[in-house]
Amino acid sequence: MKNILFVSTFSGFVATLTVFIATGLCFADDWPQWLGPKRDSVWRETGILKQFPESGPRLRWSVSIGAGYSGPAVAAGRVFLTDRIMDGDPHTASLLHKGKPPDNQNFVRRLIPGKERIVCIREADGKQLWTYQYDCPYTSVARYAIGPRITPTIVGGRLFTLGAEGDLLALDAADGTVLWSRSFGREYGVTTPEWGFSSHPLVDGNRLICMVGGKGSTVVAFDISSGREIWRALDGDSPGYCSPVIYENGGIRQLIVWHGESVNSLDPDTGNLFWSLPVKPTYAMSIGAPRVENNILYLMSYASQSTAIELAPTTPTASILWTGNNTRGIGGVFNTPFLDKGYIYACGHNGRYACAELLSGKRRWTTFAPSTGNRPASWANVFTVKHDNRFFLANDFGDLIIAKMDATGYQEISRAHLIDPTHNIGNREVVWSHPAFANRSVYLRNDREIRSYDLSKRSP
Secondary structure, eight states: OOOOOOOTTHHHHHHHHHHHHHTSSOOTTOBOSTTTTTTSSBOOOSSBOSSOOTTOSEEEEEEEOOBOSOOOEEETTEEEEEEEEEOSOTTTSEEOOSSSOOSSGGGOBEEBOEEEEEEEEETTTOOEEEEEEEEOOBOSBGGGTTSOOOOOEEETTEEEEEOTTOEEEEEETTTOOEEEEEEHHHHHOOOOOTTOOOOOOEEETTEEEEEOOSTTOSEEEEETTTOOEEEEEOOOSOOOSOOOEEEEETTEEEEEEEOSSOEEEEOTTTOOEEEEEOOOOGGGOOOSOOEEETTEEEEEETTTEEEEEEEOSSSSOEEEEEEOOSSBSOOOSSSOOEEETTEEEEEOGGGOEEEEETTTOBEEEEESTTTTSSSOOTTOOEEEEEETTEEEEEETTSEEEEEEEETTEEEEEEEEEOSOOOEEETTEEEOOOOOEEETTEEEEEOSSEEEEEEOBOOOO
C-alpha cells in the first residue's frame, strides 16, 4: 500500500533538480548511484579529514529503517534507500522445494511474506520525507532474504529502484509518485536468482540497462521515460549478480555484461554482440563489477576465481590474458576490485585483502588488517573507495578505515567503528551494505538504521 508524505520543501527540491539536470548526472557533492557519481568507487570531494578524531567522527543523524543489503544514494539534498518490512520469520516460512530441500542452507528457498519499501530522507537532518512500499513475497534463499540488494539511482529527477524479486520502478524523486514499473518475473518468465536480483541498473542516455534473465533477455534496455523495452540480448541460464558497465576502448563504447556463464561485450545502442568469452563464475556468483585500466579488463568472483582480459586496441575484440587461482590474482566475492596504476586492490577469499599486478596477476602483498585483523573468516568483506592519495575501506564489522596502499604495502592511518553489524552469517554478525560518500559525509546502513557522519576537515 502506498504511503507518501508531501513536504514544504518540494519547490526548493524542484529548483535544486533544475541545476541537477543542467549539470549532468549529479553535483560534485552527490553520490547518486552505486559506487558514486562516475560508478568508479572514487570520492572526489575536497576538504575531507586526514584522520579520524580520537573519539571518532561526529554523528550527524541516525534514522530507523528496515532490513536490506542495498546502499544509500545521495542527490539534491536527499538520501534514498530501499528496505524490507518483514511479515514473519524467514527461517520458518514455507519451503519452495519439491521433496527434501538441500542440506546446505545457502541454497534453501522459502516463500517469505513481506513488503519492499523505498525511503526518502532529508540529507540535512535525517527527517523522513516520503516512503513508497509494495507487497513483495520473497522466493530466494531464506538465509539471505533480508531485503533489497540494489542501490537506487537518481537521474534528472527520476529515481530508479530494483527489488530482490525483480520489481523495477521509476519514481518521481520529489514525492515518490510511481512513473512506470516492470516485473521481470511476470513479464519475462524468469525465476528469481537464488540470492535475489542484485545487479544495479545502468543509465546510459535514454536507456536503463538491466540484468533480467531468460532466453534472449539476459540483459534488457528500457526507455527511462516510459519503461518501454528498447532492446534485449543474450541467453544465459542465470543473469548472475553483476552490474553492467560501459567502457570505451579504441574509440568504441562497449557494454560489458558478466552473467552466469560468460563475459560479453555488447553495443550499448543496439544490444548487438561484439565478443564473448567463457568466464563462468562458480554458482553463477558474478558479483563485483568488471574493472578496466588502459586495455585490460579484470574480473573476480567466488572460489579464488579471477581473470584478466586484453581488449584489442582498435576493434571490439578480446582475449584472455591470464587466469587466477589460490596464489595468483584476487578472488573477491562481494566487493568490486579497484585498479590503480597497474595494480589490483581488493578483498579476496575469507577476508584476505591483497594487491596484485594487473598484467601478470602476481601478488605483491596480502593482509587481514582491514577485514578481520589477523585471521580468515567466512565471507569476510571490505569495500574499497579511493579519495585523493588514500583509500576509505568499509569492512563488515561496521568499521571505516583510512589507509594508504601501493605496491609496497598497506599502511593504516585511522579507523573508527561507525555502525553495528546486524546480519548473522558464518557464525558472526556482518554489515554488507556499500556506504555512500557525499556532502563531506559518509552514509552507512545496517538492518535497523541508517547513519550519517561528518568527515569534513575541521579548522585548526
